[in-house]
Amino acid sequence: MHLFLATPRGFCAGVVRAIEIVEKSLGVFGAPIYIKHQIVHNKYVVQDLESKGAITVNEISDVPNDSVVIFSAHGSPPVDYEIAKSKNIKIIDATCPLVIKVHNEAIKYSKEGKKIILLGHQEHQEVIGTMGQTDMILVDDRQKNNIPEFDAEEKIVVLSQTTLSVEDTKQISNSIKDKYKNSILRNDICYAVSNRQKAVKSLSRLVEMIIVVGSENSSNCVRLKEVSENYGTKSYLLNSVDEIKNLNLKNISNIGITSGASTPEILIDEFINQLKPSKITTVGDKEREINFVLPSELKA
Ligand code: SF4
Structure with a gap:
């Protein structure tokens, strides 16, 4: 064969960084270290870090007061940072810088008064984190006829989850551009x-x-x-x-x-x-x- x-x-560089953050945090703060959401979506990596003293939880509410938490590479909504602060939890942020870039774009365009469409998959952790940054409408390319209705002249910005299919995203972005000539298409696939x-x-x-x-x-x-x-x-x-x-x-x-x-x-x-x-x-x-x-x- x-x-x-x-x-x-x-x-990728974001995953290498996230794993290093967990390993270094275990060295600096000692076990246990909590991780909100799987640090990256791979069972082998998660189990390996758990064997070294990391504890993966689904929600920030599952992290005990006064402990240390690492936020996963996929990014988190601002409300999770607020809850952690209210529980005196120390946050180490492993959000990939390329995901933070999308968060920053969303905040910037929202301040400029533009309508934001996020192309992404509902329920994915990255989408939950990005949607929490400001008002936006999710368009999931797995559903048909899902382009939202705005005034034809509306200033629209199209952002995307970083891990989508390049070709599917291009197709749906072009359909949005056809419908809304003033739209700005950002290419956020990493x-x-x-x-x-x-x-x-x-x-x-x-x-x-x-x-x-x-x-x-x-x-x-x-x-x-x-x-x-x-x-x-x-x-x-x-x-x-x-x-x-x-x-x-x-x-x-x-x-x-x-x-x-x-x-x-x-x-x-x-x-x-x-x-x-x-x-x-x-x-x-x-x-x-x-x-x-x-x-x-x-x-x-
Ligand atoms: S955004 Fe790209 S570089 Fe960052 S963690 Fe995700 S896949 Fe890796």
Whole structure:
């Protein structure tokens, strides 16, 4: 079997930073450290940090008074910061700087009196955090005919969740622009998500099947699976190597592997060891290295 490995794949700069924040916080403040929402959407990463003393909770109300909490990379609404303050909880903020950029855009455009449309997936943690910043209307591309009705001359700004499909987002953004000529389209899909989608497109031309390694609640992993299938290649999102036994690999001579921005490379190694390919080829372009600075209390 010939194995094609997508490049880039795996951890993005925001995930590397979030994990480092948890590890450093455990060193500085000691266990337990609470994490509001999974620090990143990957079971392996979450379990590894929990084995070191992190406790993941769903809501800020689940964090005890006077403790230390880390807010996940996906971002949080302002109300969570207020609740933490009222409970004398110390916050270490692991929100990805690229998500904070979207929050800042929302606040800026709202102050300018523009109507804001957020393209995103309802219930996703990032969308909850962004929607909390100011008034905006969510447009979920999985629902049809969902462009809101405004005056045709209304000044509209279109923001997006960072982990959407590049092509689907372009389509819906263009439909909004057609309807509202004065609208401003921001491209908020992050570099890591677009680069991984571009690589999986190249992969899909070369193989009969693609395995996306990652968790089912990872938005960017689910998008990689969809992109691959849109390009005609059957794709499976697998969280662990044990799940390979559920695949029918009998007639597969060329297989592709990729992973989302929250998937550690150790899981890719496990898949390669299990598949035992006769040849490995990498596909795609190396990603420019990006590093985000740590919060000031952890820099030293
Ligand atoms: S996927 Fe993009 S927005 Fe999300 S943490 Fe990574 S770099 Fe940040």
